[in-house]
Amino acid sequence: MTEAQFVALSPLILVGLAALVVMLAASFKRSNGLALGLTLAGFAASLVSLAWAAKVAPVQVTPLILIDRLALFYLGLVFLTGAAVALLGHGYFEKRAGYRDEFYMLLLMATLGAGVLVATTHFAALFIGLELLTISLYALVGYTRTEPRSLEAGLKYLVLATVSTSFLLFGVALLYAELGTMEFGKMVDLIRQGGHRETLVNGAIALVGIGIGFKLALVPLHMWTPDVYEGAPAPVTAFVATVSKGAMTAVLLRLYLLVGGAIPDSVMTLLSVIAILSMFVGNLLALLQDNVKRILAYSSIAHLGYLLVAFIAGGNFAPEAVTYYLIAYMATSLGTFGMVSVISGREREAEELRDYAGLFWRRPFEAGVFAAMLMSLAGIPLTAGFIGKFYLLAAGVDMGAWVLLGSVVINSALGLFYYLRIVASMYAAETSAKPGAAAREVALLGSATLAALALCLIWLGVFPAGLITLIRSAVLGV
């Protein structure tokens, strides 16, 4: 390993090291604060080392990993999100009995897995990253062992994720058998050249697609989402909704950029159907829920449907649109699930709609932030969500994908309806709330994180130019 390679890899190494340090610290002194401090230090060190790595990028580290600007950009995104989840988790687990340190350890491991995913150019590394992420998530989803629902969610995630990963693995094996390589670039070249068994390769790609689609929770592979989101501890839900989906989107984006938009029409049609179904199923089912976590789960299905629209539309705007939309979605999801975790009490989580009754008057700050997050999900101006949606529509209009755009418009209206339901319940009279859900004490760190997130959302919604320039330079570097 050369020095440049080592430097390029240092962000990933540092996160892995942080996991180790947290583990060792936990074996001698159990302390929520200490573990959080070490975790944040680890993330901070990795983020700093990104700048260091940027100087040598792009660097190919073994055939498995490519550290280029796209990877660095997404690594930054993933690490920042991971740090925010850690901050949210601190307050959440402080209120609850049981081991806390392992949460940070698993979080770091999962983030490391996501980090490998965004930097991979090889199916072997993709699989390693995916497994690292997913296995850590099994434990994280079922982290609150005393809660039957959390355990159930963990088990459900375990079984379904394993099945989907096997699909992915089978697909990769078939591709390898036919093409004799697992590197993205070479595969794309070989497929383009032809001379292989068409059906076999297409079937293999479909199998890989199942694995990816499961992670992104696209219809019809979305069934796990509501249950897992509902059962998992709120900070973990935030992680599943953001980092795990974000990393997968990065993989998709990388493949997309490699293919260069030359995707057969039949695949495009299939993707369009999936996108439209995701939007409609997500939004329509969200209308029927009374549980905030479930509503947000279905809404996240719909949002990935929107995201897919940008991919399908293609054109110059697509990579930028995807990335901007993803950032807006990640910041917002982090905020909404973070809010659930911050205002949850000791006994149970604030997940019923009526737990939010009167929140505006009880805790105006948190409610205001939550409302801002929901508005961002709905794509109302002044928030990053609006710029994201604007970008998405711009990509669609640019390529004239009118059917998809039509469904985006219809679904935005549908989505508004349930976002407004949550907002409305926040300023409703405070009579119907069930006891036990409200937090008596304010989790300072969590609230501060959310305030920072809200500021960030509004900043990105009003002054998006800086981020757009950054995204452009990251995407064009591929």
Added chain:
Amino acid sequence: MILVWLILIPLVGGVVAGFVGSRNVSACRWISLVALALDAALAIGMISQHLGGFQYESSKVWFEEFRASWIPVLGISVHLGLDGLSSLMVLLTLFLGIIGVGASWSEIQERAGFFHFNFLWIIAGVLGVFLALDLFLFFFFWEIMLVPMYFLIGIWGHENRQYAAVKFFIFTQASGLLMLLSILALVFVHRAGTGTLTFDYSELLGTQMLPAVATWIMLGFFIAFTVKLPAFPFHPWLPDAHTEAPTAGSIVLAGILLKTGAYGLLRFTVPLFPEAARSFAPVAMTLGVIGIIYAALMAFSQSDLKRLVAYTSVSHMGFVLLGIYSFNEFALQGVVMQMICHGLSAGAQFMLVGALYERIHTRDMGKMGGLWTTAPAFGVAGMFFAMASLGLPGLGNFIAEFLILVGSFQASVPATTIAALGLVGATVYSLWFMRGAFFGPNERGWTIVDLNARELVLIAAFVIGLVWLGVYPQPVLNAVAPVVQSLEKMTQPVTAALLRS
């Protein structure tokens, strides 16, 4: 820069009022009032300077402009501009804004801070809509004014507020997205032609495109604006929103928010797509006429006072649609007059109904009657605005509707004939309103406090405005003359074609 201050003052005032409101309610009312008054003073100072005693200097299109870079990578800038049309709209907005704060002085007791925050942000959003000359910026403000309005209806509204607020929000949001699609389509068509990506209004004017494309893009704008206007069949949100909103909300909705739709049609739909607008005129005029008659009939069959006034709004806005798509000077002048006069008369009616509701806690006409005897000033004011609404000569509304009908007569005789029937309808529902609430025996034995000093001042302001516009409308007509003339020129062939037929 002064244009930026116009928008910033209410924004900042709203934030300050919101913070102060949790401790001192009356301070927050005063802050809102002062902020709006300051804004109005600024606007009047600037506009009177340029209009020079309401004589228009016709050399420049925009007599006040502001331009700053915003998102250069996408060709988006902060571009604000003021011409005769937008000055009038800005003045109307600030006038009704001040009235709105006054009208909610005693009505809003709970969470007043948040109320005034929302109220001032609506005003700021509307001002932004009237000033924006960048299409992205325009859309930005267009959407921003909806959120506080949603809260206004949803939190301080009447019994069925939740339903009304959501309906309002979804209707306007979904139609807004259609407009966004159209904006984007226009921008990309422009880019395909010229190679530059820009959202600037002045550059997008005169974009060359195929007629079919133009029609589709225009439809997006048209639907968004006619939902806001509202025109038949996009009006269902309006009766609910108006009825359930608190008084200040209704005043602002009827007085200003509806005008943003008309303004959008005048400023964007027609100038950006003159050809498409021309060929679309028959449809638009038909919708306008249907709106006039249908809403008049609906108004007549209401028992809820606020709902009645709400339907009269739809009817009056039908005239606006009819006038705009007649494409001649008379009609367009009438449209501007109608926008202002309806803003005043509907605002005043909502204020009266709101004041009445505060006293007797019902809006049901069946439970009223004979209120004139116990509150004569109320009755006189009600009578005055009912007359204004039915178009009594000497008041602004008469001038407006007369001009529109004169103009549209040149464009389409049948449409004008049917629209004129709307005036009969207006007479019927206005008198119905008076009879139901104020005349007849006072069967329920209401004894109510008459209008107090604060309310009398506000009503007087409305009365003076309407009488002035009715007797001496020339300043308004002068102010919009350049806009009207350029619109007429742009759409000239249609008038000729229609006259030939």
Added chain:
Amino acid sequence: MWPLLVFIAAVMVVVAAQIVLSHFLGQRHRERATGEPYESGIVSEGSARLRFSATFYLVAMLFVIFDLEAVYIFSWVISFRELGWSGYFKIFVFIAILLASLVYLWRIGALEAGPPKRRLREAEVK
């Protein structure tokens, strides 16, 4: 090859012979205590379905975890010279990580042979 086959066949034959012969030659009796489990002369009580401490299972798992890693060390050893110092450093990191996790397991009490101490620690955390 064939000696092995012969050996396997011989083993089979011997084992089969033992079973078959004892069936025919062995004595049979059916007394009162024949069916009972033999507990050194003490009559057994209770059910045979006892709950065992999960520690055994844990130990088995630890074995699997740490023993599997040996595969990597073997593969390193085989190409020890080719990998040189760089390889040495990498396997060092690998073993250090294994050691760290061993320390962790030791400290959380995963290596304790019974439940009490762990329970105590859990109680402390609460």
